[in-house]
Amino acid sequence: MIRALRKSEGFLYVLPALVFVAAFVLYPFGQLFYLSLTDTSLLGGGEFVGFENYIKAFEDRSFWRALEFTVRYTIFITPVLMGGGYALALLTAPNRPLRQITRGIIFLPVVIGIGSSSLLWFWLFDQQVGLFNRILVDIGILQQPAVWFTKADMGLLAVIISITWKVIGFGMLLFVAGIQSINGEIGEAALIDGGNYWQRVWYILLPLSLRVILLTTLISVIGSMLAFEQFYIMTGGNPRGQTFTSVYWIYQNSFISFKLGYGAALSIILTAIVLVFSTLQVLLSNRSPSQ
């Protein structure tokens, strides 16, 4: 009896959280799934069509091309953000005034909206008035200002540069927290044993901050798989739709072509794919060593 009461008591404690999740996650998700089984238009109307939207999605070459591009973007940008973020964390982790100021400066773009930063970089890359182009010409990397968004690879590179500037500080901050939480005595012991800087990084800091690295990678991968604003503003999906991301294609279908039902089906498919990625990373994270 007491055990049963204790069980109920525990349930009561988590009830507010469960209600919150049910109202703001499960119910909308259920609605989204139902919508994906209809041919609802943004302009109204819609009938139940079963799994027709899913069948259509599997035959939609543009969606799979957009997904492939999204995965490519994620594969390229994740090591840059993680590697760069960790390197910056190593440089700025000690709490000394100059390093703290540097940390603040690197983190500053994180608080800028992604729409604003994308617009800023869009004009920095402009062929006629772009400052970034001008600098590259002045230091001799380019012969003349480049048009960045006429080639998919150049457009992708431009977006990666802008996003790296925008979010690398976020990863750095998490890594700094991870590095600072490592017991300093371990490093001191390694120092006494004659370990040099890179040996301490490789054998002590990296293994002991692996959980933070995996968590940050998970957040970064999910963010990259859901990329939209930066491509919407900077490349507009061009050239010839080669820089459409999955979310951009969902937006196109839902809000430009008014096909809400089909857009919902694409969203469910993308959610499932992201869920698989996330589960894999969480499993990896659980197997990593803790301090």
Next chain:
Amino acid sequence: MHMPSLRQAVFAATLTSVALVPGAAFAETLSIWARASSSNAAQHMVDLWNASHDDKVELTTIPDNQMVTKLATSVQSGDVPDLISFDLIFMPDFMKAGFLTDLTDELAADPNQAKVAQAFRDLASYEGRLYGTGFTPDVSILLYNKDVFAKAGLDPESPPRTIGQLQEYATTIKEKVPDAYGYYFSGSCGGCNIFTQAPMMWASGATLLPTSGEAPAMEGPGVAEVLTMLKEMWEGGIIPESAEADTGANFFSAFEAGNIGMVGSGGFAISALKANHPDMNFGIAPLPGLNEGQASSFVGGDVIAIPKGAKNADLALQFIQWQLTDEAQLEGLAKNLILPSRTDLADNKYFQAEPRYIVTAEAVGIGQTPYAFHFNDMVNADQSPWLTMIQTAVFDGDVEGAIEEARRAMQDIAAD
């Protein structure tokens, strides 16, 4: 017993007196949504109304690319503004969806409605009923830099009258003027090109957007010729390289740099250039067709309508009828160098001082606006058949293949 204070007594007396005065009413506030690109014109009209009426109008500007979504979601949720000003091209979709209030009887009784540009009256009609009227029009024209023309040895007072001449003049500019380009267009912007390239096609006799799955699409003289002209100018370096990736951000600003010979643009360019580049010597001409005497324009701009479920529909109707009066058209629009939606007021005292406006006013008369459902899907979307056709033809060089593919895709969309 509680005795009322002096303040309470005065308040009660005021309420009673207001209630007893016949016809006494509180002033209302109307809400109007206008898309960003026409909000300047809408603001002039709103200011003029507010200066002379007790009931006030409050304008909310909506980004152009969010207007369709915003209206659709607001109607679905039942929380709509009293008035809405949006791109007339979306009227067919909105009327068909039942988003707008039927104004047939009210507008039929208004003598000014018959004087509104035909394109607005056509686009605001669905199955014999009328759902809105003209508000802030704009038309597409050919904008050219007279100084660049002069440097190239061309007559600044003789703009091209055929697309052949346009290509010839653009080539001459590229050859004769260092650092200048003959022509510019936004190569990744469907809406910009339906506004500026399509009129050259239908001036030549082409039929562009299908109204059903079986209706003709991208057919007739002009389609292949205009695309070929653009392709040849692109291949010849007459168009700047940046045009290929321009999603519309440089639609107007490219010309402002002063090194572009010609560009398809809108009537709005006149006041914008006069304000921002008072020294620029520019001219305005109709968009030409294949042969001499052929010219056309895209009559664009905004319609005004009352969304279904508007809380102040009666007052909203008063605003619509007022904005068609001589006073509103001349003092609200023409005085601010904006085209009136009534064609009988195109030649007015404000425009007579600036002959370039006469060209835009005339363009309203010769212009067209395609009546098509799924316009967004066919034209505006980032991978629309219309835009894909232009990109494939101009940048990839496959004109015939591009037209064939666009025709098939547009008819599929129209049949949906």
